[in-house]
Amino acid sequence: MNRIHQKLQENKKLLxxxxxxxxxxxxxxxxxxxxxxxxxxxxxxxxxxxSDPLADGPTIQASSTQALKNxxxxxxxxxxxxxxxxxxxxxxxxxxxxxxxxxxxxxxxxQKCQEVGVDGLILPDLPLDVYQDQYEPILxxxxxxxxxxxxxxxxxxxxxxxxxxxxxxxxxxSSASVTGxxxxxxxxxxxYFKRIANMNLKNPQIVGFGISNAETFQQATKTAKGAxxxxxxxxxxxxxxxxxxxxxxxxxxKN
Amino acid sequence: xxxxxxxxxxxxxFGGAFIPEMLYPNVExxxxxxxxxxxxPSFKEEFDQLLKDYVGRxxxxxxxxxxxxxxxxxxxxxxxxxxxxxxxxxNNTIGQILMAKRLGxxxxxxxxxxxxxxxxxxxxxxxxxxxxIVYMGEIDIARQAPNVARMKxxxxxxxxxxxxxxxxxxATNEAIRDWINNPVDTHYIIGSAIGPHPYPDMVTRFQSVxxxxxxxxxxxxxxxxxxxxxIACVGGGSNAAGTYYHFLHEEEVGIIxxxxxxxxxxxxxxxxTSVLGKMGIIHGxxxxxxxTADGQITEPYSISAGLDYPGVGPMHAHLYKTGRAExxxxxxxxxxxxxxxxxxxxxxxxxxxSSHAFAVLDTKKFKPEDVVVINLSGRGDKDLNTxxxxxxx
Ligand SMILES: Cc1ncc(COP(=O)(O)O)c(C=O)c1O
Numbered sequence: 001m002n003r004i005h006q007k008l009q010e011n012k013k014l015l016x017x018x019x020x021x022x023x024x025x026x027x028x029x030x031x032x033x034x035x036x037x038x039x040x041x042x043x044x045x046x047x048x049x050x051s052d053p054l055a056d057g058p059t060i061q062a063s064s065t066q067a068l069k070n071x072x073x074x075x076x077x078x079x080x081x082x083x084x085x086x087x088x089x090x091x092x093x094x095x096x097x098x099x100x101x102x103x104x105x106x107x108x109x110x111q112k113c114q115e116v117g118v119d120g121l122i123l124p125d126l127p128l129d130v131y132q133d134q135y136e137p138i139l140x141x142x143x144x145x146x147x148x149x150x151x152x153x154x155x156x157x158x159x160x161x162x163x164x165x166x167x168x169x170x171x172x173x174s175s176a177s178v179t180g181x182x183x184x185x186x187x188x189x190x191x192y193f194k195r196i197a198n199m200n201l202k203n204p205q206i207v208g209f210g211i212s213n214a215e216t217f218q219q220a221t222k223t224a225k226g227a228x229x230x231x232x233x234x235x236x237x238x239x240x241x242x243x244x245x246x247x248x249x250x251x252x253x254k255n
Numbered sequence: 256x257x258x259x260x261x262x263x264x265x266x267x268x269f270g271g272a273f274i275p276e277m278l279y280p281n282v283e284x285x286x287x288x289x290x291x292x293x294x295x296p297s298f299k300e301e302f303d304q305l306l307k308d309y310v311g312r313x314x315x316x317x318x319x320x321x322x323x324x325x326x327x328x329x330x331x332x333x334x335x336x337x338x339x340x341x342x343x344x345x346n347n348t349i350g351q352i353l354m355a356k357r358l359g360x361x362x363x364x365x366x367x368x369x370x371x372x373x374x375x376x377x378x379x380x381x382x383x384x385x386x387x388i389v390y391m392g393e394i395d396i397a398r399q400a401p402n403v404a405r406m407k408x409x410x411x412x413x414x415x416x417x418x419x420x421x422x423x424x425x426a427t428n429e430a431i432r433d434w435i436n437n438p439v440d441t442h443y444i445i446g447s448a449i450g451p452h453p454y455p456d457m458v459t460r461f462q463s464v465x466x467x468x469x470x471x472x473x474x475x476x477x478x479x480x481x482x483x484x485x486i487a488c489v490g491g492g493s494n495a496a497g498t499y500y501h502f503l504h505e506e507e508v509g510i511i512x513x514x515x516x517x518x519x520x521x522x523x524x525x526x527x528t529s530v531l532g533k534m535g536i537i538h539g540x541x542x543x544x545x546x547t548a549d550g551q552i553t554e555p556y557s558i559s560a561g562l563d564y565p566g567v568g569p570m571h572a573h574l575y576k577t578g579r580a581e582x583x584x585x586x587x588x589x590x591x592x593x594x595x596x597x598x599x600x601x602x603x604x605x606x607x608x609s610s611h612a613f614a615v616l617d618t619k620k621f622k623p624e625d626v627v628v629i630n631l632s633g634r635g636d637k638d639l640n641t642x643x644x645x646x647x648x
Contacts, residue, residue, distance in 0.1 A: 051419065051551040052537070054431050055275040061418050073549045098273060099536040103550030124275040125536065149276040153438050158279070173277060176438045 003091040003119045004145050004168045007042055008204055014226030015217065015252060016043040016206060017233050018095065020063040021080070022072025023049070028242050029080040030087060035242065037088040039249035045122065045228065048077060048096030055124045057180035059231040063238070074104045078112045085117035093147065095122040106135060110142040120145035120168060128165060147171050152192045156199065163201040172196060172205040172224060179209055180231030185219050197223035217252050258503040258570070258579060264452025265541075267576060269569035272451035274539045277435040281443075282539075284358070286453045292357050293350075293460065305349050306464060309382070310339045312346075314465075316472035316628070321600040328621035331482070331628045332603070333469055335494065342606060342633030343462060343494040344375035348444055350461030352379040355442035362386045362441045366416075366430040368395055368423030368490075369560035370402025371606075371633060372446030377411035387411040390429040392422035395560060402637060420554040423564055427538050447491025448568035451539030455496075455568050462497025469628055470501055477626055484509040484621065487630040488611040489582075490526075490561050492568030494632040499580070509581065511619070512571060513611045515557035516584035526555035527584040528567040529575045537566040543575070558587035558641060559607040561633075589614040591645050594635065606633030607641060 007014065017036050021029050029046070036044055049064035049072050056064070077094075084092065094113065101109045101123065113121070121144055126135070128148060139146050145168035150159050153176060162170065174189055196205060207220035208228035220227040229252065236248045264270050264286070274282055292298055306312040314334045323330045335343040348365075355363060363380050366389070367373030373389040380387035389406055393415040396403055406413050419425040427445075434443045448455045448462070470480040485502055487495035489512045502508040517525035525531060532543035537552055544566035545553045557563045567575075574580035585593075594610035597603055605613065609632045621627055635642065642648065 051553075052424065052428050054428055054538075055277060055435060057432070058418070065419065068551060075549075097536075099546070099552070100550030102535060103533075103546065103548065125273045125539070127272060127274060127276075127279070130271065130273070151277050151438075153280045154276065155280070176277065177436050178277075178432045181436065 002143060002145055003089070004043070004093070007091050008169060008225065013221040014042040014206065015040070016045060016226055016228040017041050018045040018047055018228055018230035019233060019237065020047040020049055020060065020067050021077050022067030022070050023063040023234070024066070024237050024241055026070040026072060027080065029077065030084060031242055032245065033084060033092070034087045035245040036249065037090050039246045040253055041090065041249055042226065043091045043093065045093045045095045046077070048074060048094055048100060050097040050100055053097060055178055057178040057231060059180045059234050063234045074100055074109070078116055081116040081118065091119045092117065093120040093122055094118055098123050098126045107138050110138050110144055113144055114142040118144070120147055122147045122171060124149060128162060132165060149173050152176055152188070159196070159199065159201070163203055166203045168203065169225065170201065170203045170205045171228070172207045174207050174210045174220065177209060181210070184216060185210065193220070193223045214252050214254055256577060256579070258574060260452065260456040260570070266569045266573035269542045269572040270452055270455060271541045272539055273536045273541060274451045275435070277438065278431070281434065281438055282451050288358065289354065289453050289457050292354055298353060298357065301353055302350055306346065310345055310349065311337060312464065313468045313472070314338060316469060316476065318476065319601050322597065325596070325600060326616045326621065327623050329624070329626045331473070331626065332631045333465060333498065333628060334631055335465065336603070336605065336609070336631050336634035340375050340378050341636060342371045342375070343465065343497065344372045344446060345378065346464055346497065347446065347458050347461045347493060348372070348375040348379045351442070351444040352383050352385065355385070355444070356383065358442060360440060360442035362437065363444055364388045364390065364430050364433050364441055365444045365446060366390050366423065366426040367446060368392070368426065368563055369637065370395070370399040370406065371561060371637065373411070373413070374402050374405045374409070376444050376446070377406040377409035380411060381409045388433065389413050390416050390426040390433070392416045392420070392426045394421045395423065395426070399560065399637070422554065424552065431538065447493040447564070448496040448570060449491040449538060449540055449566060455540065455570055458493050459496040459500060459570060462493050463500035465494070465497035465630065466499060466501035469498070473626070473628070481505050481508050482626040482628045484511055484625065484627045485630070486511040486513065486612050486615055486627065488513045488562060488608050488632060489567060489571055490608060491564050491566070492571040494630055496568060496570055498630040503579070510574065510579060511615060512574065512580045512582045513615055514582060514584050515559055515562035515611055516586045517556040517558070519586055520584050524556035526557040526562050526564065528565065529582040530584060532567065540566070540569055542566050542569045543572045559590065559611065561606070561608040562611065583615055583618065585611045585614040589617065593617065594642065595646065603631070604635035605631055606635050607638045609633055
């Protein structure tokens with residue numbers, strides 16, 4: 001069974017953390033992953049940096065730019081993850097824009113993911129119809145779970161379509177925004193979270209965008225299965241490097 | 256062979272809509288509506304009337320006698336430089352602002368490189384009393400100060416794009432991010448035949464007035480609708496798409512696309528996408544684009560800010576791939592000299608983008624009886640500083 005499916009069956013709210021591979025330093029990837037698992041994180045999204053990250057706010061953009069300056073490449077990421085399954089057992093998901101993967105070769109990319117023990121992909125600019133027309137069989141062949149996004153603007157009809165096409169969890173974008181631009185959740189989000197919860201989808205939902213601390217984590221996971229923290233963690237890394245990752249995670253999970 | 260967009264939004268293998276889910280509702284709504292709206296009699300009437308009374312269309316098709324003598328062939332200029340705001344860009348912004356109104360949008364965003372599309376967008380927003388925000392790379396803001404001032408006078412807010420290389424591609428990224436953040440009230444007026452489907456087709460249709468007019472104007476002057484060649488410069492590809500549109504399936508018409516080679520195709524400082532680009536995804540569109548082996552998008556170079564885009568519209572990628580159009584690279588130097596020749600022989604100072612199209616006359620030999628139509632996409636006022644520096648005027 002895929003590690004993502006296993007994790008989703010655990011009877012707890014899941015904390016997932018995003019970081020950009022190659023940031024703050026080129027070879028921090030394995031260390032960051034290990035520290036996150038040791039401190040109780042349930043799942044990790046490894047960001048494959050891209051020159052033009054359309055759906056990301058300034059924090060993740062800056063980390064991607066820095067990672068590329070540091071010399072990060074797709075090939076290098078797979079090298080860095082070469083022994084990762086000797087170090088950690090939680091699900092690992094690669095989040096990346098589609099162009100670098102297209103250039104690497106989609107099949108070769110998926111094969112490498114399987115080799116090193118990556119469990120799933122989040123490809124924000126690969127739309128549902130293109131995935132289904134061209135790439136679904138390839139991801140399935142290599143045991144990869146593809147994660148789709150929904151937003152407050154996504155129609156019920158399309159949510160049902162996405163739910164049917166998903167086999168893992170649905171990435172619920174908390175508000176109409178790029179990453180990192182939200183300051184806490186208001187009524188609108190609460191209503192949206194409730195609306196989705198009431199749809200009784202077959203896939204659990206994990207909320208992302210705008211989760212930055214214990215409070216927003218709690219709010220988001222009232223109805224959802226888990227939450228993803230990205231920009232806030234990147235900010236922490238940019239200030240403190242990789243030595244105090246434990247403090248950050250404890251700050252989220254303190255209750 | 257079909258050179259128009261297909262039902263799924265592709266030109267051959269190029270095109271599509273590679274957008275994050277956050278943009279899906281807006282882009283999908285536009286896809287479902289744009290042809291219907293454009294076909295409404297009231298839309299057509301308003302569009303045509305504004306093109307006539309506000310933009311000043313039809314733009315003349317001018318027989319360039321002295322230039323024709325110089326190159327020993329029959330050269331006609333399609334005078335998009337005489338449009339209000341000085342370039343073809345306004346054909347598209349008029350169309351899209353009318354579209355935005357019918358879609359119930361009240362806030363307009365746009366990207367701009369040289370500032371021509373930004374000015375054309377700010378202009379139609381002033382005309383319609385709509386809020387206008389233009390994203391422009393920080394570096395371009397510094398080197399295109401007069402256009403920044405124009406946009407401000409027209410009531411637009413110019414927001415600097417501070418990310419990446421701080422030029423056109425980053426301004427486009429910022430505009431897309433703005434749209435993600437403001438999905439309900441905002442329409443994004445893209446300035447070229449690029450972006451996710453249906454943008455390339457919609458922009459092409461609004462610009463197709465260029466070739467529609469060429470047809471009847473040439474009939475009047477030459478007794479036939481089809482020239483032997485149509486020539487246009489290609490940045491993202493909107494003026495070229497408009498110039499080619501009604502000739503795409505007229506096999507006897509040769510199509511020439513002129514790309515900016517910067518300091519030379521192999522110099523490392525070039526924007527000749529068809530030669531240097533590989534299939535990839537940029538700004539929601541599968542097309543030829545300049546990138547590293549690892550799929551990171553690279554920064555192009557051209558003396559002309561309007562041709563300085565790392566990708567090319569999907570229609571043009573298809574025209575290149577199928578061989579329907581001949582792609583010719585033109586360097587900074589060739590373009591600047593061609594701009595000077597046109598100024599001296601015809602009393603017309605072209606935009607440097609357009610100068611690239613004229614440089615073809617120096618590299619390609621036409622027959623004396625050939626009828627060659629060159630799209631003069633814009634006037635040179637905005638480029639005076641570059642001309643001054645280059646020629647030490
Ligand atoms: C006068 C002029 N011509 C051509 C272009 C290139 O754009 P496109 O390829 O979309 O026509 C520009 C862009 O700014 C322009 O201002």
